Amino acid sequence: MAILFNAPSIIPLQQKANHVNFPARITNIQPKFYHASVRNGRTHVPSLTVKVQVVVEGDVVGKEPGSVNEENDYGVVNLHHVGILCENLERSLDFYQNILGLEINEARPHDKLPYRGAWLWVGSEMIHLMELPNPDPLTGRPPHGGRDRHTCIAIRDVSKLKAIFDKAGIPYTLSRSGRPAIFTRDPDANALEFTQVDV
Structure with missing residues (x-):
């Protein structure tokens, strides 16, 4: 029926x-x-x-994710890379490659710029390490990186990264909201967030 x-x-x-x-x-x-x-x-x-x-x-406060004002639509696709300043490239590469496991993108230019640097793959996007003086102080920063300028990387397993940090003796804080996210700082005190996402 x-x-x-x-x-x-x-x-x-x-x-x-x-x-x-x-x-x-x-x-x-x-x-x-x-x-x-x-x-x-x-x-x-x-x-x-x-x-x-x-x-x-x-005012519109609840736009759909990824929505663009048609008047200003110039073709945003995604985030291409994030530039991070470092005092010593080798020290930063040790952290980003050996602790975080990121790989260098050899195709990106590193000898055509007036400073030393490296491009590291983060999924299909990149981090551009630039050996330049960092204007941010190394001390007096918020203990929790979520209260500072930070770069957020989506990952599959926060608990596994936490174990890697514990083994390497790298300090970190967990998300204050209880969501699966972990915050740390690189050797130049640049704050990094790693948030767990479903893939």
């Missing part, structure tokens, strides 16, 4: 469409009919996706 449902009447549409924290007016609702079936005395309704047009008044 099939039962017909009118989608807007069975879904609290305002609640589904207005997922941002500001007043919105829903317009241009396209009502559709969906078939439901009864199996073993239970009504089964297929998953519904309802498209609506939302008119927003005021």
Whole structure:
């Protein structure tokens, strides 16, 4: 036996469409009919996706991830690299290669710049180590790197990196929010965050 449902009447549409924290007016609702079936005395309704047009008044504070203002859309793709200053390239490479396990991108130029440096792969992006004077002090920085300028690297297993830091005697702090993330500093006190993500 099939039962017909009118989608807007069975879904609290305002609640589904207005997922941002500001007043919105829903317009241009396209009502559709969906078939439901009864199996073993239970009504089964297929998953519904309802498209609506939302008119927003005021500032937008809950944009979709990756959204770009069409007026200013110049083609952002992703983050290409992060530049990190170091006092001694060999000391930094020892940390980034031997502790963190990052590999040098040999294809990137390192002899065409007026300072020494190296490019390290971080997934499909890079860290550019630059041997230049660091304007940031080595002391007096916040003990927790999350309260300082920092570079965040997505990883699969925070507990494994924590064990690597413990074995190497590298100090770190864990996320104050309880999420799986660990913070440390490189030899030049540059803060690094490693946050666990599902891949």
